[in-house]
Amino acid sequence: MTERRLDKCCVILLGMGGPDSPEGVRRYLVNIFSDRSIIRLPGGPWLQKPFAHLIALLRRKKVASHYRLIGGRSPLLDWTIAQKEHLENFLRPTNPNFLSVIGMRYYDPFTVDAIKDAYNRGYRHFCFFPMYPQYCRATTGSSFEEAARGLDGLPGVTTNFIKDFHDHPGYIALLRDYIESNIKPNDTLLFSAHSIPIAFVKEGDPYVEQVKRTAKLASGTREYFISFQSRTGPVEWVGPDTIEEAGRLLRERPGNLFVVPISFVCDHIETMYEIDIELKALLGDGLGDRIRRMPMFNADPRFGRVIADIVQERAGLNGGL
Structure with a gap:
């Protein structure tokens, strides 16, 4: 078990992210197709980015039209913010220094930025919680790799990575x-x-x-x-x-x-x-x-309670948060 750090504990909710407007679709697609963890485009790592830009250029209009049909933007960040707030409401009463932030893989707010911001605020223990019930290298695995890049070079950090909760x-x-x-x-x-x-x-x-x-x-x-x-x-x-x-x-x-x-x-x-x-x-x-x-959990505080329970159990924080 990773060392317990209850003084400055930050839980980062990891997600895929989504464009905040039809105009943001191209940037979103470039980021997805640039990730060799989920798709290896021809030409090796050096040509991955150019091919990603080409694919995004070819697909952006069609994908943007899909987003226009659901309100012009992805609601993913809104629902993740709601769950972040529920998580803090459940865990802060017994630990005033507890913090939860959001780290998205392919769109703002990015995971690396979330880590750096929390670190600069004095947080040294990070618990990464994927908003994916089942583990897959293309989702949770890629998000963990990005988190590792964000942690690289930060001294005094301890971590917990919650891999999945498919049968919790x-x-x-x-x-x-x-x-x-x-x-x-x-x-x-x-x-x-x-x-x-x-x-x-x-x-x-x-x-x-x-x-x-x-x-x-x-x-x-x-x-x-x-x-x-x-x-x-x-x-x-x-x-x-x-x-x-x-x-x-x-x-x-x-x-x-x-x-x-x-x-x-x-x-x-x-x-x-x-x-x-x-x-x-x-x-x-x-x-x-x-x-x-079936309706999704979205802003249901009962899912926030589930997240809080899993964090306490698997990050070694029972009784501390």
Whole structure:
């Protein structure tokens, strides 16, 4: 266990980030495609950035149009700020020096800047909490690498990295409550997770197995299905694809399809556009209007309580915060 530092403890909530306007989409895409942890473009590291700029130039208009359909910006930062505030409300009463900040991977506020700001304010113990329930090298892994770059050269620092919480009892209980509170008797339960390249799985990435465990625990005694969304690029992806699986289930079964975005904790482009708009449109009026989606945790303080509990348990802070 890393040394406990209760005097100046900072929890950094790690996320992907998202553009704050349609004009910010190009910068966001450049940052994503520049990350060789998630995609290795042709030409090696030296050509990664030029190719990233080219891809962003080619895709920015289409992606920006998607953001315009959900309000012109990503709501991800708003929901993360809400959870940061809940976390501080839960943990500050017994530790007035506790701080929580936000570190995004591909858009403001960036992780490196968050670390430096907290360090300059006197914080020396950092606990990194990914807003991804399941570990994947493309999300949590990349965020941890960025955190390590931000910590490099800072003396006197101790750290805790919380790798995942895919089967944490508090998280599972909250997810199950959301399902049970919103699903209807004749609904078919479909968990939809962000897909990853099959190559990641072959190299030992635990993400798919963790998705399956989350689904099994959260479904209780209900029958359920799992699919994967958000495929991008000419590689072999984990399936079945959400669009294909949703269509199959709707054709074969009566009633509605109740979709649970299992690898997300709050609304953003993957829920508000890909499921709420694109999925329904691609399946058409006959099937698309039979899709219902589970609300996300967003600003629910109960999720802030879950984060607080996990931080206390896994960062060795029981009784200290």
